[in-house]
Amino acid sequence: MLSRRTTVAAASSSPGSAGTQSAPSSSGECEPERRRRRQQAETYHEQTKHSLTDGYARGPRGLDWANQPNPFLRFLSSPLVPLQHFPLPEHRSHGKDLPLYHSVFSAVSPAAPQPLSHASISQLFYDSLSLSAWKTTGASTWSLRVNPSSGNLHPTEAYLLSPPLPSSSSTAASSSPFVAHYAPKEHALDIRAVLPPDFLPRFFPSSSILVGFSSIFWREAWKYGERAFRYCNHDVGHAIAAVAIAARALGWDARLLDGLGCTDLSNLFGLGMGTSSPHPPEQLPSRPTRGRFPWVEMEHPDCVLLVFPAGLAAGSEFSVDYASLSGEISKLRSLDWFGSPNALSKDHVCWDIIYKTAEAVEKPTTAVDRFSVDPFCGSGLLSEGLYKDLTVREVVRRRRSAVDMDGDHALKKETFYQMMLHCLPSGDLARGEKQGRPLALPFRVLPWDSEVHAALFVHRVVGLPKGVYFLVRNEDHLDSLRKAMRSEFEWEKPDGCPDGLPLYRLAWGDCQDLAKQLSCHQDIAADGCFSLGMVARFEPVLRERDAWMYPRLFWETGVLGQVLYLEAHAVGISATGIGCYFDDAVHDVLGLKGAEFQSLYHFTVGRAVQDKRIMSLPAYPGPDIDA
CATH class of the missing domain: 3.40.109.10 (NADH Oxidase)
Incomplete structure (x- = not known):
């Protein structure tokens, strides 16, 4: 079931979602050139897939440590x-x-x-x-x-x-x-x-x-x-x-x-x-x-x-004249630029x-684009008590990527639902409104309607049966997703799922081994409380808007991943982004064919195992810090 490979050429079509991007013709490029650019993006995406049967995408056979780039x-x-500089997060008296x-x-x-x-x-x-922070062990820092x-x-x-x-x-x-x-x-x-x-x-x-x-x-x-x-x-x-x-x-x-x-x-x-x-x-x-x-x-x-x-x-409407702005930006080339x-x-x-x-995939200037700022929409909050009463600085500066998960910790169902609520692009909407528009933090920074969803492998969430779930982040895509995925999937709301959270159970069962296999056989995908694959509407987006949306789909996955990182640390656990996964094996599990939807990023959330051999040092040691 996990060995079939798909090709971009076999892409199926899908009705477009209502977005805020300009029409493809705004770039002024002829159709053959636009097609060439799309084909290059599709070729790259296909060529750089990891495969269970055909091996990994091309990379160095070993790390050339002598030429490791300066970070x-x-x-x-x-x-x-x-x-x-500011007080360290543990100095709570300085951050009230x-x-x-x-x-x-x-x-x-x-x-x-x-x-x-x-x-x-x-x-x-x-x-x-x-x-x-700085980390050190042995001769490495x-x-x-x-x-x-x-x-x-x-x-x-x-x-x-x-x-x-x-x-x-x-x-x-x-x-x-x-x-x-x-x-x-x-x-x-x-x-x-x-x-x-x-x-x-x-x-x-x-x-x-x-x-x-x-x-x-x-x-x-x-x-x-x-x-x-x-x-x-x-x-x-x-x-x-x-x-x-x-x-x-x-x-x-x-x-x-x-x-x-x-x-x-x-x-x-x-x-x-x-x-x-x-x-x-x-x-x-x-x-x-x-x-x-x-x-x-x-x-x-x-x-x-x-x-x-x-x-x-909201107080005074303002707009951005992209055509005039682009013209003035071109004049900046004549400034005196310092440094090499x-x-x-x-x-x-x-x-x-x-x-x-x-x-x-370079984006041209699209002067017909309209700049707008939607009113801020808050995200749903089940209970403030689910969090650790941490400040923003404490959470963002303590964020780490876990290397190992303990394979034991279980997340409360309410905490899991709260994390999912903060993953919604539109936030806490009135009854009957659909998720999709970027209104909530931090998704509101993006000017296009959400194109990324999450296929979740739930391992240890108390009160939530193990299995495969799906978070629909743009409900205009729901019908297309159901048609594209396996017909036997349930698409049932789990028990206790909050109103307005478009989370669906697809199938029951222990999927730890499956999650590990899909994420390049990495234990961390099975040892967390849950892992997930971010699935984006793909070929239709490139066709409707242009090749320059290719990197933007990955940007959206990164924005979603940042929320998962911070949510995990705010409730006292950890998370890790996973870039290594078998692309088409993920599609096989979900029943996806062609390139209408593609998996672009994986993630795992759970309790990290700390390596006691590694010492942590302050990011910016000062005269009052004994490093």
Whole structure:
């Protein structure tokens, strides 16, 4: 039952869901070019599947430790602005003013919008993208971050575009609007350029900032080979959600500026500017090739978020003129850009299909897109008592990826249902309304209706029978899912399932061995309380909207994964994202044929087993800390 392989060419059609993206024609590309781009995305996706019968996707046969990429990018010789540090999470007496974790999901803002300042920017990055700890054992030492990453390799880089930042310290703030790269090791800003004074005020509300992301594919490809492009985009989604949640704790909101294209983002972040960094050759190698390829260390622009005071859109409507904004962004190339990026490795491997696919799925500027901010919708809350009364900072900075689960801990049914409620994109809707629109935190940062669902393998949830369940995150897809999946599935609501939670039991039975097998024979998928596969509407999305939705589907899985991470830690257990799984074996279990739906990410939630050989050290040791 688990050995059949499907092909993208066998894709079936599905009616589209109501979304907020523009029509495909908005890119202005001819149909043959759009088809070429879709085919490249589909080819990549098919080629990089792991298979029970045909083996794993291509990757390095061993790890070249001498060329492990440096996880920290710095722009040498650029001005460095240190950011403010904050009390450690265990110092509860110093964090009484921070909102409780569960309160950030409430429709009532947990905090009045904080003024834009050096301190608030410091807090935003400290609680989203900074280091969370150092780990050491024997001769090895490595850092952990607030935002997770596949293999702890961290291909995601962050940028800030900000007005001048007031500060009580004249040496710590920028007196001009600026573009900066965030340096997590130092918790500081590499100033890349000074912006024209009217650039941000002309297009965005007062007290707004832009936070952008780029990816260095080589960091992931060093370990994972061709499949790395998938993992880089998971990480982008995790980073998006991390910033959105940290922004909410400051009384701010965030929204993806998805009308901008790849070239706009490159100009906005100053990628490749002010430096003699080599560029990719016009003709890539036709196969994975080892050698000295410095250009593989270049950053690929992913996306940018507008971060602004919550409630601003409700009080005074504002829009973004993407056509004019794109024109002004192009002028930023002429700025004086400071600093040059440090080298990450001496030698490299060029995984050609990654760069061919990245080019194919680059998004053009879609000037007809309309920017909008929906009212905030709170998520359903069964009981505050289900959480540990932890602050946002305590949860986000204690987040870890479990390496092993104990295979024993059982989750209460009410806690499981609460976690699922926080996974819903639309939050706590009125009776009769459907899930799908991105209204709740952190999904509201995405401008498209949800395309990702969750197939759950329940192992140990007290009061919930073992078996396979399905969380429908966009109820416009329910009929298509039922038609596409096995006819014998029950599609029954489990006992005690809250109203408004579209969770269905598909089949009864112990599925621990099955979950382990599907996730590349990893025990961790069977030893948690539950594991899951994130199933996305796939081929129809690429056809309806365009190839540039391919990475965005992975972003959505990363956003959902970040919620699962934080929910697990907020109730006192742990979680881990799983990128290694047998794609089509998952589809076989669910009965999915063709490419209408595809599994894009796996996850497991349970109680972690701590390795006592590993010592934990503070992320940023100071004079009052004995490291």
